[in-house]
Amino acid sequence: MNQTERAELEKWIEIIWEKAHEMGLEPFPTHFEVVPDHVIYELGAYGLPARFSHWTFGRDYHRQKTSYEYGMSKIYEIVFNTDPTQAFLFDNNSMVSHKLVIAHVYGHSDFFRRNTYFSHTDRRMIEQVRLHARRIAEYETQHGPEEVERFLDAALSIEEHFDPTAVSYRPRTPDEYERERQSQTEPATEYDDLWRLGQNEPAKPPASRPRKLPPEPEKDLLRFLRDHALELEDWQRDILNILREEMLYFLPQMRTKIMNEGWASFWHERILTELPLTPEEHWEFRRLHSGVVSPGSRMSINPYYVGYQMFHDIERRWNGERDPEEPEEDWRGEEIVRPTGEGLRKIYEVAEQESDVSFLRKYLTKRLVRDLDLYTYRLEEINGELMWVVQDTDWRRVRDTMVDSMTNFGIPVIMVEDGDYKRRHELYLKHYYDGKPLDTDYTARTMKNIYRIWGRAVHLETVLNDEATLLTYDGERFSQTAL
Amino acid sequence: MPDFSLSTDSWDLHRRAERDRQRHNEKIKEVIKQNLGDIVSHQDIITADRGKIVKIPIRGLELPRIRYDNGSRERIGQGQGGTKPGDVLGRAPGQSGQGTGKQAGQEPGVDFYEAEFTLEEVAQMVFEDLHLPNLEERGVKQILSEHADFNSISKRGLAGNLDRKRTLLEAYKRNARQGKPGWEVRREDERYRTWEIVAEPQRNAVIFAMRDVSGSMGEFEAYICRSFYFWMLRFLRTKYNSAEIVFITCHTEAKEVDENAFFGLGESGGTRMSEAYKLALKIIEKRYNPREWNIYPFLFSDGYNWGDAECVELMRKMAGISNLVGYGEIANDIWSQSTSFAPLGQAYQEAFSGDPRVVLVRINNKEDVWPALKRFFSKHPEVQAIS
Numbered sequence: 001m002n003q004t005e006r007a008e009l010e011k012w013i014e015i016i017w018e019k020a021h022e023m024g025l026e027p028f029p030t031h032f033e034v035v036p037d038h039v040i041y042e043l044g045a046y047g048l049p050a051r052f053s054h055w056t057f058g059r060d061y062h063r064q065k066t067s068y069e070y071g072m073s074k075i076y077e078i079v080f081n082t083d084p085t086q087a088f089l090f091d092n093n094s095m096v097s098h099k100l101v102i103a104h105v106y107g108h109s110d111f112f113r114r115n116t117y118f119s120h121t122d123r124r125m126i127e128q129v130r131l132h133a134r135r136i137a138e139y140e141t142q143h144g145p146e147e148v149e150r151f152l153d154a155a156l157s158i159e160e161h162f163d164p165t166a167v168s169y170r171p172r173t174p175d176e177y178e179r180e181r182q183s184q185t186e187p188a189t190e191y192d193d194l195w196r197l198g199q200n201e202p203a204k205p206p207a208s209r210p211r212k213l214p215p216e217p218e219k220d221l222l223r224f225l226r227d228h229a230l231e232l233e234d235w236q237r238d239i240l241n242i243l244r245e246e247m248l249y250f251l252p253q254m255r256t257k258i259m260n261e262g263w264a265s266f267w268h269e270r271i272l273t274e275l276p277l278t279p280e281e282h283w284e285f286r287r288l289h290s291g292v293v294s295p296g297s298r299m300s301i302n303p304y305y306v307g308y309q310m311f312h313d314i315e316r317r318w319n320g321e322r323d324p325e326e327p328e329e330d331w332r333g334e335e336i337v338r339p340t341g342e343g344l345r346k347i348y349e350v351a352e353q354e355s356d357v358s359f360l361r362k363y364l365t366k367r368l369v370r371d372l373d374l375y376t377y378r379l380e381e382i383n384g385e386l387m388w389v390v391q392d393t394d395w396r397r398v399r400d401t402m403v404d405s406m407t408n409f410g411i412p413v414i415m416v417e418d419g420d421y422k423r424r425h426e427l428y429l430k431h432y433y434d435g436k437p438l439d440t441d442y443t444a445r446t447m448k449n450i451y452r453i454w455g456r457a458v459h460l461e462t463v464l465n466d467e468a469t470l471l472t473y474d475g476e477r478f479s480q481t482a483l
Numbered sequence: 484m485p486d487f488s489l490s491t492d493s494w495d496l497h498r499r500a501e502r503d504r505q506r507h508n509e510k511i512k513e514v515i516k517q518n519l520g521d522i523v524s525h526q527d528i529i530t531a532d533r534g535k536i537v538k539i540p541i542r543g544l545e546l547p548r549i550r551y552d553n554g555s556r557e558r559i560g561q562g563q564g565g566t567k568p569g570d571v572l573g574r575a576p577g578q579s580g581q582g583t584g585k586q587a588g589q590e591p592g593v594d595f596y597e598a599e600f601t602l603e604e605v606a607q608m609v610f611e612d613l614h615l616p617n618l619e620e621r622g623v624k625q626i627l628s629e630h631a632d633f634n635s636i637s638k639r640g641l642a643g644n645l646d647r648k649r650t651l652l653e654a655y656k657r658n659a660r661q662g663k664p665g666w667e668v669r670r671e672d673e674r675y676r677t678w679e680i681v682a683e684p685q686r687n688a689v690i691f692a693m694r695d696v697s698g699s700m701g702e703f704e705a706y707i708c709r710s711f712y713f714w715m716l717r718f719l720r721t722k723y724n725s726a727e728i729v730f731i732t733c734h735t736e737a738k739e740v741d742e743n744a745f746f747g748l749g750e751s752g753g754t755r756m757s758e759a760y761k762l763a764l765k766i767i768e769k770r771y772n773p774r775e776w777n778i779y780p781f782l783f784s785d786g787y788n789w790g791d792a793e794c795v796e797l798m799r800k801m802a803g804i805s806n807l808v809g810y811g812e813i814a815n816d817i818w819s820q821s822t823s824f825a826p827l828g829q830a831y832q833e834a835f836s837g838d839p840r841v842v843l844v845r846i847n848n849k850e851d852v853w854p855a856l857k858r859f860f861s862k863h864p865e866v867q868a869i870s
Contacts, residue, residue, distance in 0.1 A: 001491045010489050017485040029486035035494045042500040050499075055510055056546060058503025084486075149506075157546040296561040298572050306561075373562040377572055379554050388572040391557060402559045412549055436551045445547030 001034055001091060009034075012099050019271050020106040024348065027109035028123075029084040032102070034091045041065040043078045043088055047250060049126060052133040052242070054152055077101040081253065083123035085109040096277070096284045103271040107264030114352050115259070117252040125249050132242045139235045151236055154449035159243045160411050161221035164251050177215035217415040217430070221450075222247075224416045230425060231455040240453075254409055255355045262307015263351055265293055269308075295373065299388065309372055311347050314363055319343035326367060357406050360399060369395035376401045412438060417461070427454045431462035438462055440471075447473040510544060515600075515608055523609060523714060523853040609853075610718045613860040615726070617806040617840070618686055618777055633678045640675025649674040688726040688777040690719060691766075693759045695784035697734040698751035704813040708783045709746055710852050711811060715781070716742075718860065729766060733759035739766065754788045756827065760797035773804040781809040781859065786825025794827060795834045802840050809859045814847045 001009070013032060020027060035043075043049055045061035067073045076097060080086040087105040089098060112118050122128060140148045172180070218224050225232075226240040253260065272285050293309075296302040317328070320340030327335040350359065368374075376398055380389040392398065418428035427450065431438060443460065451458045457474040461483065468483040560572065636649060654672040658665045692712050700708070719726045730745035731737055737758040763780055771778060780801055788794065802808050812828040824832055824845060835841040844855045 006489070006491050013487050013489060014485045017487060030488075032487065032489045034489070034491045038498070038500070039494045045500060053503050053506075055503050055506040058500055058505070058507040059544065061500040062504045062507065084488075153546060157548055160548070295563055298560050298562055299558070301559055301561040373564045373566050375560055375562065375566050375568075376557045377560050378557045379575060382571070386575040388575060390560070390566055390568050390570040390572065392568055393566060398559065401557050405557075405559065412551060414549060431549075437555055439550050439552040442547045443549050446549045449547065 005095075008095065009098060012095075013102055015275065016099065016102045016106065016271060019274060020103065020110070020267070023267070023270065024344070025106055025110040025267060026113060027085060027106045028082075028113055030087055030105065030109055031084050032087050032089055032105075034089050036091050037068060038065065040075050040078060040088060040090050041068060044075050048080060048129045048246075049086070050130040050133055051246075052129070052136040052152075054156065055149070056156065077105055079105045079108045080126065081112040081118060081121055081123070081249075082126055085112070086126065094284070096281050097288060099275065099277075100268050100272055100285055100288055103268035104264045106271075107267035108260060110267070111256070111260050111263045111351060114348070115252070115256060115355075116353060117256060117355050121249055121252055122245075125246075128249075129246060132246065135235075135238060136242070139239070143235065148239075150452075151239060154452040155222075155240055155243055157446050157449045158221055158225075158453075159247050160409065161219075161414055162223060162244050162247055163218075163220035164248065172215070174211045174213065174215045178211070213419040214416055217417050219413070219415055220244075221414060221416055221429075224419065225450075225453050228419050229454050232453070236453075251409075252355075255357070255406075258303040258307040258310075258356045259351065259354060259359050260307070261304040262309075262311050265289075265304045265308040266311045266347075299377075301372075301374065306372060306374075309368060310359070310363055311350075313365065313368055314350060315343035315347050317343075318346035323367065328365075357403055360406075361403050364395075364399045364402070366395040369393070369398050374398045374402070412436070414460070421457075421459060424456065426457040426459060429458065429460045431460060433463040437464060440464065443471065444473070444478055447471065447478075451475055507544070512608055514544060515605075516611075519609055520850045520853040523710070523856070606717050606721055609714065609856075610721050613718050613722070613856060615688055615719075615723060615777065615779065615806075616859075616861060618688070619806065633676060635677050635679050636674050637677045638671070638674065640677050644676045646674045646676050686777055687775055688723060688779065689767075689771045690715070690726060690728045691731060691763045691778070691780035692716075692728060692745065693731040693733060693737075693763065693780065693782040694745065695734070695754060695756060695759075695782070696732045696750045697754040697787075699754060699785050699787050700813075704785050707813045707846050707849070707852060708811075710849070711783065711846075711855060712746070714852070714856055715860075718856070727771075729763070731759050731762055733762075737762040754784070755790060756782065756784055756788045757790050757793040757797055760794065760801060764797065764800065767804065778805040779807055779809070780805055781811065783811040783813060784827060785814075786812045786827040788827045791827050791830040795830050798831065798841070799834065802835070802838065805840065807840050807842060807859070809842050809844070811844045811846060811855055811859075814845060 009032075017027075017030075041064045042061050044064055045057045051057070064073070064075070068075070074090075076090055076093060078088040085105070085108075087102075087109075089101055093101060112121075136148065136152075213228065214224065222240050222244040226237045226244070229237075232240075269289055272289070277285060293305045294302065295305060318338055319342065320338050322328070322335075322337070330336050350363070354362070370393075375393045376391045377388050378391055379386055381387070382389070392401075413432040413434075415430050415432060416427070417430045419425070421428040429450075443462075447458050447460060451473050457472060460471045462469055462471065464480075470481045470483050472479045472481070560566075562570075636646065650668060650673050651666065653674055654666060654668040655664075657669070657672055658667055692715065694708055694712070695704075716728065719728065728742075730740050730742060732740055732745060732750070733754075733756060734750055734752040735755045735758065739762065759782060760780075767773065767776075767778060798808060798810075810828065810831055812824055814825070823829070824843070828843060828845065831841070831843055835843070842858055844851075844858050846852065846855055
């Protein structure tokens with residue numbers, strides 16, 4: 001990039017910043033970095049700059065970059081949730097693309113700052129992961145890269161099993177749990193007897209229970225392994241901790257994908273519409289924009305498109321617009337009439353308070369499902385061949401399936417039930433079955449990895465073919481018993 | 484007040500992802516090596532032309548995760564408008580619909596890695612562990628093979644080969660010589676790693692590829708035979724490019740033929756494998772003095788032959804002058820159920836049990852080709868185990 005282009009870009013960053021503020025966005029201070037394609041694709045694969053090394057990142061980098069080189073996909077920008085926001089622009093973008101991307105970046109930065117799920121994230125995460133990477137590299141020198149890679153392979157395969165609500169609390173010890181359980185019988189307020197109206201006997205203290213590890217079922221498998229696996233070395237516990245901290249950081253982005261992209265797309269359009277563009281530039285901007293907010297690939301949705309249309313729809317409805325054909329009704333069947341001019345206020349409120357699950361649950365309407373042409377589909381056998389077949393277009397079914405597929409971030413809920421099963425320090429996990437069976441092949445391979453970390457037999461209770469089943473891996477063999 | 488900064492510094496030297504990408508490639512190779520048996524016997528590869536890209540599906544290069552079963556799961560898609568229940572979105576790739584186990588491509592967008600390699604790359608991996616066994620110093624070192632060794636330093640070189648440590652040392656020394664100790668680096672301090680061409684002596688070797696082309700050799704036997712010799716030839720030409728190869732086909736009489744004729748389709752008639760050995764011995768006598776040549780005769784047959792006793796005698800003679808004698812027996816239908824050799828193989832087994840220079844291999848199916856190659860071309864063939 002030469003000096004004239006640089007000055008031009010700088011000028012527009014400033015203009016767009018001011019425009020964004022005029023419209024009510026409040027992005028963090030932002031650092032823009034113009035980088036070549038291999039850097040953009042590297043950042044895309046690693047999720048953060050200077051993150052630790054692993055072959056899966058190398059694989060993703062190779063795949064994304066190849067796909068770009070074949071003209072199949074392109075990343076225009078990468079933006080990180082930090083303060084100041086770090087944004088990376090692709091040096092091959094045209095000046096109009098740069099403008100659109102800058103506006104888009106401010107949309108994301110505003111969302112990172114505004115949305116409540118991001119409020120606990122570490123905004124200095126780039127420095128954190130750099131330190132993580134340095135420690136892991138040190139472990140590689142100490143214990144050999146193969147050894148570290150083997151452990152990372154095992155740990156990464158369960159990285160999503162942690163408890164995102166446990167951002168800052170310390171888990172209670174078995175003693176504390178027991179004390180708390182017992183103390184429930186002591187009145188906390190003078191009105192406590194109201195709970196026992198009509199019962200004559202005084203409340204009995206609950207019988208004491210044999211101590212258990214964990215005292216209550218524990219969702220944070222990563223933390224549980226870190227704290228209670230018997231044979232781990234310190235560096236291995238540290239790696240489990242590193243993965244958990246990085247996952248905690250990434251989680252809000254995973255759970256607001258549709259909203260975040262929708263929000264950024266909504267605002268880049270609005271900002272660019274108000275910029276002094278020439279007719280040619282305006283045409284290019286429209287072409288780029290419609291590429292971003294276009295339907296998905298039939299097998300998946302485009303989160304930019306869905307989120308963008310939903311924010312538009314919310315703004316429209318809260319601006320008082322009504323559909324005479326399909327009036328909105330409340331639970332009594334009466335038409336909802338809203339005051340006019342509340343649209344902007346409403347979308348700011350939504351961006352602050354919701355995550356994808358609640359966003360879809362509350363604001364995905366019949367009309368949107370139809371206009372966005374959303375549907376459910378599944379595998380079906382037709383004439384001996386397996387085909388993907390559309391099942392349903394009913395808006396409630398679509399909405400519920402979509403919400404269901406995102407609940408617990410789309411992965412099965414696994415809880416640690418017992419860390420001393422059979423009094424042999426074996427690990428007993430339980431899949432909280434919700435009607436969707438597990439993929440047994442993947443589960444078996446993952447259990448092998450958990451075994452590597454735990455060091456003793458691993459059991460997983462689940463439901464297979466409608467029967468409660470216990471899967472066991474004892475280090476040598478898998479077995480399956482009906483419960 | 485706008486609060487931003489812009490940087491347009493050069494990122495050209497930034498290559499962090501490269502290392503992890505290479506590690507991923509190594510892992511692909513590891514997986515391929517574990518599956519060489521399948522790959523070696525693959526029809527597409529054997530009939531492939533030089534330089535052709537071979538696609539090898541690889542599973543297991545994603546980390547396993549506990550996840551839902553795909554078949555039972557409903558997903559959300561998005562169309563261009565007007566989609567109705569019952570619309571077919573597409574075929575699940577790689578499916579025969581038999582529902583047998585997990586297969587490729589059950590999930591849209593989820594990775595079933597299809598690695599692409601040229602035939603040469605596959606061959607390299609296949610051959611890494613193969614050697615001409617019992618190779619001895621016989622005769623003149625005829626041809627020197629060359630390879631590059633990365634073991635030298637020069638003042639000019641490719642930027643990627645810059646030796647930072649040495650460069651800094653040179654800079655430090657020069658600065659010290661000039662009386663101002665420090666680390667200032669100049670062009671003249673730069674040192675690059677570079678390579679030297681190392682010549683490696685190669686020994687004389689001749690390989691006899693003998694093939695039964697009698698009427699009893701069916702399509703399957705011919706396929707196995709070609710497949711084995713296909714890899715053997717590639718192996719020899721990759722690693723022992725000065726080795727000579729003599730092709731002999733045989734039914735009731737033996738003929739020395741060229742490579743194309745050797746790989747051509749079979750003839751018919753009876754089987755008298757002793758003729759092949761006789762011809763080979765005659766050729767050795769004329770052209771390949773055993774004191775100057777490492778000799779490796781291989782014969783593939785279905786094991787139905789007239790005059791097994793004569794074959795054993797000739798084989799004994801052959802073993803006396805060869806580094807290793809190989810016999811591969813391709814099991815035809817009658818015998819494929821059992822694990823024992825056909826009559827010719829049995830005769831060899833009795834005569835040469837315990838002789839490390841005679842290797843007998845039975846091939847029942849395509850997957851046995853790779854183990855057979857490994858048996859014949861391991862550096863130190865184990866004493867023939869009788870199965």
